[in-house]
Structure formats: structure tokens, C-alpha cells
Amino acid sequence: MAEPELTAAELLQTVRATLLALEELRGDLRALAARVVALGEQVAATTADPTAAEAAVDARAAALLPAIALADANAPGRVVIADDVDKYAEPPHDGPPCLELLPICGARCCEFDVALSSQDLDEGILRWEHGRPYLLRHGPDGRCAHLGATGCDAYAHRPATCRRYDCRDDPRVWTDYARRELASAATIDGGGPDRRRELDQTRTRGLMFESLHVRARR
Ligand code: SF4
Ligand code: SF4
Incomplete structure (x- = not known):
């Protein structure tokens, strides 16, 4: 690519x-x-x-x-970098049947904010929001810029978050997964203290690693 x-x-x-x-x-x-x-x-x-x-x-x-x-943690302008993991070493996971569910979910997960890692940034393939570093870039329709008519155009290089994600228990996607009841789009940006805490911890680890990474390359 x-x-x-x-x-x-x-x-x-x-x-x-x-x-x-x-x-x-x-x-x-x-x-x-x-x-x-x-x-x-x-x-x-x-x-x-x-x-x-x-x-x-x-x-x-x-x-x-x-x-x-x-x-x-969620203040505008914060730099967000994902955990330092080798995304290609992520074990395959047994997620939901996306192809079957796409007509219902409309790839809801590709509307979420996803932070890129140093590995993603070094590859230079995934696009990020230039005003909100380093979140995966969204198009004018609010969906990931890599989501095309036939699915993810960066599938082989998608971030670790996309590889690990499983929507089945995510209230931003389903009110009832077993009954295939989709949540309201208004819940997408929701996030309680646990999610903010998780974001902040991830950001702190990511920034620490990125700082070491950038210095090591000088
Ligand atoms: S992970 Fe869930 S929301 Fe995302 S495409 Fe698959 S079924 Fe749809
Ligand atoms: S990189 Fe691919 S899988 Fe991940 S949010 Fe974008 S379109 Fe969806």
C-alpha cells in the first residue's frame, strides 16, 4: 500500500x-x-x-x-498515544461475525476515537488527526478515514486497538447484543470515570515510551 x-x-x-x-x-x-x-x-x-x-x-x-x-484526561488538545505493543504479535481473537453484522452495526466501532502507537506512527500508513494527535483520522462523516466501501483499506496495518476490539459488551454499540439491538449513536462519545482513567493511564504510558523512543532516535 x-x-x-x-x-x-x-x-x-x-x-x-x-x-x-x-x-x-x-x-x-x-x-x-x-x-x-x-x-x-x-x-x-x-x-x-x-x-x-x-x-x-x-x-x-x-x-x-x-x-x-x-x-x-478528556480535555481537548491532549496528545494521545497508544500503548507500546507489537500489533502484529496480537493473538487473533474470536470476535463477533462482523461481515454478517455490518448491515446492522454499520461498522459503529470505526466511529470511535482510536489512539495510534509509536509503531503505527513509524510505519506512516495510518492517517491521524492533525489537530488531535495521534488519534486515527476521521472523515467528514465521522467515521475512520480508512473505512472504505469495501471495509478497512488498512486492514493489514490496523492499530492494535482495532485488532483487539470486541463490541459485544460495549454499550456504545449494542443495548442487547444477543437480540442485535443497536445502541443510539448518541452513546458513542459517552465514557464514565473508568474509561477516562483508562485513557489517562494509557496516555501516560504512551507518552513515556514515545519520549524514550524519540530520544533514542536522535
Ligand atoms: S466489531 Fe462490532 S461494531 Fe465493529 S464491525 Fe464488527 S460487529 Fe460491527
Ligand atoms: S483502521 Fe480499519 S478497523 Fe480500525 S477504525 Fe479504521 S477502518 Fe476501522
């Missing part, structure tokens, strides 16, 4: 999205720094033991961090 070319416009869009995300982050950090300094001054002015108060603040901040990270 020919490698899709990254156009100059797409490259510039990616650079712009990156710069904007960095700029937003700097703004958030400035606001946060001002608030932390103001709080520190307030604590120092009102406590008899500033050292103990500072230690208590540090302990509380460490305890709050996981909850804040979870709330931030």
Missing part, C-alpha cells in the same frame, strides 16, 4: 495545533503559578507554623493530583 503523503498544509496545521496547545498550557501555568504564590502568602500570613502548613499543602497536593489528572 502506498504511504499517504503528508501535505504541506497538513504539516502546517499540525505545527499550528501544537503551538496553540503549548501557548494555552503556558497561560494555564501562569494562572496556576500566581494562585499558588498567593495561597502560599496567605498561609504564611495566617499560620503559627508555616513549615508544618507547607508540608500539609504538599501532602494534600500529592493526594489531589490523581483526581485532577483524571478530570483532565
Whole structure:
């Protein structure tokens, strides 16, 4: 399969999205720094033991961090990279009969956000959203850009998530799989705390690996 070319416009869009995300982050950090300094001054002015108060603040901040990270997991502009796995070593799984179910499900799973891995990015075959790195690219119809009239045009190179996915217990696809009752499309973007936690953990692992990977290639 020919490698899709990254156009100059797409490259510039990616650079712009990156710069904007960095700029937003700097703004958030400035606001946060001002608030932390103001709080520190307030604590120092009102406590008899500033050292103990500072230690208590540090302990509380460490305890709050996981909850804040979870709330931030789905924020726009976050870089998402999938786990570092060899997708070609994924064991074949006994999933639903997709060909039989396609007239009902309409390949609902190909509307979901799927993060690419370093392996996918290095291959340069799967397309990703240049404004939302590194999610599998969607077309104007909201479905994966690789979903063509005859199915997945990148099937041999599809991401690990697509290889592992099984929709049968996924409420975004079925309200009742056994009865072939399709869920409302409105549930596609749904995701409770467990899904956000999973996303955040995946992102953290992915970013750590990507950082090592990029440095090793320098
Ligand atoms: S995994 Fe489920 S939703 Fe996706 S194509 Fe197969 S049957 Fe349809
Ligand atoms: S890569 Fe293929 S299997 Fe995966 S979401 Fe896109 S069209 Fe579907």
C-alpha cells in the first residue's frame, strides 16, 4: 500500500495545533503559578507554623493530583498515544461475525476515537488527526478515514486497538447484543470515570515510551 503523503498544509496545521496547545498550557501555568504564590502568602500570613502548613499543602497536593489528572484526561488538545505493543504479535481473537453484522452495526466501532502507537506512527500508513494527535483520522462523516466501501483499506496495518476490539459488551454499540439491538449513536462519545482513567493511564504510558523512543532516535 502506498504511504499517504503528508501535505504541506497538513504539516502546517499540525505545527499550528501544537503551538496553540503549548501557548494555552503556558497561560494555564501562569494562572496556576500566581494562585499558588498567593495561597502560599496567605498561609504564611495566617499560620503559627508555616513549615508544618507547607508540608500539609504538599501532602494534600500529592493526594489531589490523581483526581485532577483524571478530570483532565478528556480535555481537548491532549496528545494521545497508544500503548507500546507489537500489533502484529496480537493473538487473533474470536470476535463477533462482523461481515454478517455490518448491515446492522454499520461498522459503529470505526466511529470511535482510536489512539495510534509509536509503531503505527513509524510505519506512516495510518492517517491521524492533525489537530488531535495521534488519534486515527476521521472523515467528514465521522467515521475512520480508512473505512472504505469495501471495509478497512488498512486492514493489514490496523492499530492494535482495532485488532483487539470486541463490541459485544460495549454499550456504545449494542443495548442487547444477543437480540442485535443497536445502541443510539448518541452513546458513542459517552465514557464514565473508568474509561477516562483508562485513557489517562494509557496516555501516560504512551507518552513515556514515545519520549524514550524519540530520544533514542536522535
Ligand atoms: S466489531 Fe462490532 S461494531 Fe465493529 S464491525 Fe464488527 S460487529 Fe460491527
Ligand atoms: S483502521 Fe480499519 S478497523 Fe480500525 S477504525 Fe479504521 S477502518 Fe476501522
